[in-house]
Amino acid sequence: MxxxxxxxxxxxxxxxxxxxxxxxxxxxxxxxxxxxxxxxxxxxxxxxxxxxxxxxxxxxxxxxxxxxxxxxVGFKWFEQFFTMPQSRRVLGNTLIINLYQLFFTFPAPIILACLLNELRHVIFKRIVQTVAYLPHFFSWTIIYGIAFMLLSTKGVVNQAVIGMGGEAIPFLQKPELFRSIIISSQMWKETGWSAIIFLAALSGISPSLYEAAQIDGAGRWQQFMNITLPGLMPAIMIVFLLNIGNIMDLGFEHIWVFLNPLTYATGDVLETFTYRVGIGQGMYSFTTAIGLFKSLIGLIMVVLANTMSKRLTGESIY
Amino acid sequence: MRIKSSIGSRIFDSFNVIGLCLFSVLIMLPVVNVVSASFSSEQALTKSRVSFWPVDFHYGNYEAVMENSVFWNAFLVTICVVVMGTLTNLVLTVSAAYPLSRRFLRGRKPILMGILFTMIFQAPLIPTYLLIKNLNLMDSIWALFVPMACGAFNVMLCMTFLRVNVPEELLEAAKVDGMSEYGIVAKIVVPLSMPIIMTLMLFSAVSLWNNYMLALLYITEARLRPLQLYLYQLISQGNMMEYADVIDTATSSSPIGIQMATVVISTLPIVVVYPFIQKHFIKGALLGSIKE
Incomplete structure (x- = not known):
C-alpha cells in the first residue's frame, strides 16, 4: 500500500x-x-x-x-495617401497634438505628484487625491457633455467673456481652439490619475536620505533638487518613453467626440480620418494602407523607445 | 523629524496648500456646473443665468429622463454588456494566465510571445471591422464586448501575479494529493488571486461602461444602443427626437437641461461606487508598473 x-x-x-x-x-x-x-x-x-x-x-x-x-495593386494606396493634400493635414494634426501633449500633458502629473509629496497634512492630501482621480473614470462622452455645458454660448465661460465686454464665442466650433480644448480636457481627465505612478516612485525614496540631508543642513529646495528629483528620474524616463512609443495614437474616442466638420482643419487626425473615410465612405483598402502605415510607425517607435530605455535606465518597457 | 522650518519653507507650504485647493476646485467646478444646469429651469438656462448653483430649482429635467424608455433601454444594454463582458474577460484572462505561469509548460514561450506581440503591433481598424462583419456580429450584443474580451496586458499582469503569489510547492502538493488542474484552478488559484481578479474586474467593467467606439462601429439598431453611444448622439449630435413632446409643451425642461440630467444620471453609478473601490484601482494602476 x-x-x-x-x-x-x-x-x-x-x-x-x-x-x-x-x-x-x-x-x-x-x-x-x-x-x-x-x-x-x-x-x-x-x-x-x-x-x-x-x-x-x-x-x-x-x-x-x-x-x-x-x-x-501594389503600393497604389500608399502613393495616393502621401500625394493627397489631406494627408499632410492629417499627419500634421496627429503630430502637433502629440507634441502639445508631450509639452503640457506629460509634465503636469509630475508637478502634481511633487506638490502632493510636500504636503504634511495627510487628510488634506487624501482629499486632493480623491478629487483628482475622479475624472479618470468619466467617459469621453460625459466629458464632452461637461465641456459642452461649460463652453456653450450660454455657458459659464461665455458669461465671463460677456461680463468682460466681449461677445459670446462658439468655442467648440472654432478650429483655432480645437487643440487647446483637446489638451485641456485631457489634462482635466488624466493629470490626477497619471500622478499615481510618480507618487509611488516618491514614496519609494528612502527617508534616511532626507534625514541625512537635513543633518547636513540642506534646505527643502536643495533636498528636492538633490534627492526627490533624481529619485523620480527613472519613473519620468519610462513614462516619457512610453509616450514616445504611442506617438501615433491620440485616442479615437477623445478626438471624435469633440470633432465636427468645422474643426477638421485642425483636429482631423489619422484615427478619425481612417474612420470617416474607411467606414463612412467604404474605402477599405485605402484606409487599411493608412492603418498599416500607422501600426508600423507605432511598432518602430516602441522598439526605439525600448532600446533607449534599456540603455538609459537599464529597464525595458516590455 | 523637522526641527525648525524657515520662513521660506512656511511660505511655500501655504502656497502649496492654496495651489492644491485651487486645483481641486478646478476639477470640481465643471461638475458642479453640470449638476446645477440639470436642476435649473429652461428660462434660467436660455438667459444664461446658471453658473455654479441651480436657478429656479426643479426636477423637470430628471422627470423627463426618467420617463424616457430610450434612455433606460440604453442603460440596460450597457449593464448587460458590462456583466457579460467582465465575466468573459475574467474567465479568458485567468484561465490563460494560470498555464502560462507554470514554467515547465512546453510551448509556453511561443504562445506568450504571440500574445505579447499584439501589445506592440495592432491590426488596423478596417480588417478588424470586416472580421466582425464576416462573423455576423454586426448589430449583436456580442460586438460590444467580444473585440475587447481579452487583452495581452491583462494576461501578463495576472500571470506575473500568480508567479509571485501562488507558491510552486503548493501546486505540486495539490497534484500529489490527486487534485486535477481544474480543481487547482478553482480551489487554489482563484482564491489566492482574488486581489488581482478584483482589480481586473473593476478595470474591465469601467472600460466597458465607458466605451462608445465599438457601438459606433458595429451597432446601427436603436434597440442595441448602449449608454455611451446614446450620450454621444444626444449631446454631440444633438439628437433629441424622443423629447420632442416634452420640450414643445411649455414645461420648464429644456434641451440642454435634459442633456445635463442625462449626463448626471449616467455618471452616478461610477461616482457612487468610486469611493469604495478607489484603493483597488490605485493598486491596479501600480501593478501595471511591476514586471517580471
Whole structure:
C-alpha cells in the first residue's frame, strides 16, 4: 500500500520531467492546454486574422470579390495617401497634438505628484487625491457633455467673456481652439490619475536620505533638487518613453467626440480620418494602407523607445 | 523629524496648500456646473443665468429622463454588456494566465510571445471591422464586448501575479494529493488571486461602461444602443427626437437641461461606487508598473 503511494507520487511529480516525449507530456498535462485554448483561439481569431487582413492594403479589395479574387495593386494606396493634400493635414494634426501633449500633458502629473509629496497634512492630501482621480473614470462622452455645458454660448465661460465686454464665442466650433480644448480636457481627465505612478516612485525614496540631508543642513529646495528629483528620474524616463512609443495614437474616442466638420482643419487626425473615410465612405483598402502605415510607425517607435530605455535606465518597457 | 522650518519653507507650504485647493476646485467646478444646469429651469438656462448653483430649482429635467424608455433601454444594454463582458474577460484572462505561469509548460514561450506581440503591433481598424462583419456580429450584443474580451496586458499582469503569489510547492502538493488542474484552478488559484481578479474586474467593467467606439462601429439598431453611444448622439449630435413632446409643451425642461440630467444620471453609478473601490484601482494602476 505504502509502496504504491510513493510510486504514485513519483509519477505525478514527473509531469514536468524533461525526458518525456512531447506526446506523453501532452497527455499528462492536457488540462493546462485545455485551459489555455480559449484565450489562444481568441487571440488567433480577433488579433491575428485581422493581421492577415493587412493584405487589403495591397489590393483593390471589395466585399463581393473577397480577399482571393480582389485585384493586386501594389503600393497604389500608399502613393495616393502621401500625394493627397489631406494627408499632410492629417499627419500634421496627429503630430502637433502629440507634441502639445508631450509639452503640457506629460509634465503636469509630475508637478502634481511633487506638490502632493510636500504636503504634511495627510487628510488634506487624501482629499486632493480623491478629487483628482475622479475624472479618470468619466467617459469621453460625459466629458464632452461637461465641456459642452461649460463652453456653450450660454455657458459659464461665455458669461465671463460677456461680463468682460466681449461677445459670446462658439468655442467648440472654432478650429483655432480645437487643440487647446483637446489638451485641456485631457489634462482635466488624466493629470490626477497619471500622478499615481510618480507618487509611488516618491514614496519609494528612502527617508534616511532626507534625514541625512537635513543633518547636513540642506534646505527643502536643495533636498528636492538633490534627492526627490533624481529619485523620480527613472519613473519620468519610462513614462516619457512610453509616450514616445504611442506617438501615433491620440485616442479615437477623445478626438471624435469633440470633432465636427468645422474643426477638421485642425483636429482631423489619422484615427478619425481612417474612420470617416474607411467606414463612412467604404474605402477599405485605402484606409487599411493608412492603418498599416500607422501600426508600423507605432511598432518602430516602441522598439526605439525600448532600446533607449534599456540603455538609459537599464529597464525595458516590455 | 523637522526641527525648525524657515520662513521660506512656511511660505511655500501655504502656497502649496492654496495651489492644491485651487486645483481641486478646478476639477470640481465643471461638475458642479453640470449638476446645477440639470436642476435649473429652461428660462434660467436660455438667459444664461446658471453658473455654479441651480436657478429656479426643479426636477423637470430628471422627470423627463426618467420617463424616457430610450434612455433606460440604453442603460440596460450597457449593464448587460458590462456583466457579460467582465465575466468573459475574467474567465479568458485567468484561465490563460494560470498555464502560462507554470514554467515547465512546453510551448509556453511561443504562445506568450504571440500574445505579447499584439501589445506592440495592432491590426488596423478596417480588417478588424470586416472580421466582425464576416462573423455576423454586426448589430449583436456580442460586438460590444467580444473585440475587447481579452487583452495581452491583462494576461501578463495576472500571470506575473500568480508567479509571485501562488507558491510552486503548493501546486505540486495539490497534484500529489490527486487534485486535477481544474480543481487547482478553482480551489487554489482563484482564491489566492482574488486581489488581482478584483482589480481586473473593476478595470474591465469601467472600460466597458465607458466605451462608445465599438457601438459606433458595429451597432446601427436603436434597440442595441448602449449608454455611451446614446450620450454621444444626444449631446454631440444633438439628437433629441424622443423629447420632442416634452420640450414643445411649455414645461420648464429644456434641451440642454435634459442633456445635463442625462449626463448626471449616467455618471452616478461610477461616482457612487468610486469611493469604495478607489484603493483597488490605485493598486491596479501600480501593478501595471511591476514586471517580471
Amino acid at each position: 505504502k509502496k504504491t503511494k510513493v510510486f504514485n507520487e513519483a509519477a505525478s511529480l514527473q509531469h514536468n520531467a524533461r525526458g518525456l516525449s512531447n506526446w506523453t507530456y501532452f497527455k499528462r498535462n492536457h488540462a493546462l492546454y485545455v485551459l489555455l485554448a480559449p484565450a489562444v483561439l481568441y487571440f488567433l481569431i480577433f488579433k491575428y486574422i485581422p493581421m492577415v487582413g493587412l493584405v487589403f492594403a495591397f489590393q483593390d479589395y471589395n466585399i463581393f470579390d473577397g480577399v482571393f479574387a480582389s485585384e493586386w
